[in-house]
Amino acid sequence: MMPYMILNVSGLQGASKKSFLPLVSSVIAATTAGRRIVETAGAPVYLFPPADVATELLEPRDDAWSVCEWKGVATYFDLVVGERRSEAAAFTYADPFDDLGRGYADIAGWLAFYANRVDAAFVGAERVRIRSVNSRL
Numbered sequence: 746m747m748p749y750m751i752l753n754v755s756g757l758q759g760a761s762k763k764s765f766l767p768l769v770s771s772v773i774a775a776t777t778a779g780r781r782i783v784e785t786a787g788a789p790v791y792l793f794p795p796a797d798v799a800t801e802l803l804e805p806r807d808d809a810w811s812v813c814e815w816k817g818v819a820t821y822f823d824l825v826v827g828e829r830r831s832e833a834a835a836f837t838y839a840d841p842f843d844d845l846g847r848g849y850a851d852i853a854g855w856l857a858f859y860a861n862r863v864d865a866a867f868v869g870a871e872r873v874r875i876r877s878v879n880s881r882l
Contacts, residue, residue, distance in 0.1 A: 773824070774798040780852060784815075788876075791868070792855040802826055803856075809833050816849050817842040822856075824863070834862040 776797035782790045802824055809821035816838050824834035835858045843850035860866035866873040 772799070773802055773826075774856070774858070780855065782852075790857050792852050792857050795854055795856060798856050800856075803835055806833060811836075813838075815842065815845075815847070816852075824858075831862045834859055 774793045774797055776793050778794055778797065780792045782792065784790070803822040804825050806821045806823060811819045811821075813819060817840065819836045819838055821833040822835040822837075824831040835856050837854055837856050838849070838852060839854055841849040841853055858866070860873045861875045
């Protein structure tokens, strides 16, 4: 079973709800100052300022990274609470590209979480529904 995470976002650029991530009975992230990134293919990504995340629950992974042509290199973290571990549940762009002036430099070090790697995620009071890639709904 994955750690319990609630993602709840408000006061975000492009969002009007509060974001939070509870893990089991604790909150792993809560913010009213996050950011929402909407891209062509995929669900919106909600980013949390590091000060609003229980970063002591995150363990960096040396074996996991990816590259976005717009934002640069993402590095990943396992989410660990007690004996529970959710692998690569969070990611960050430590030094994002900003050569096109799209503001990605502003999200340097901010954290995003995969809602499908936790028990629950919310945007405001609305629970995030995980859809398969092949889903039409």
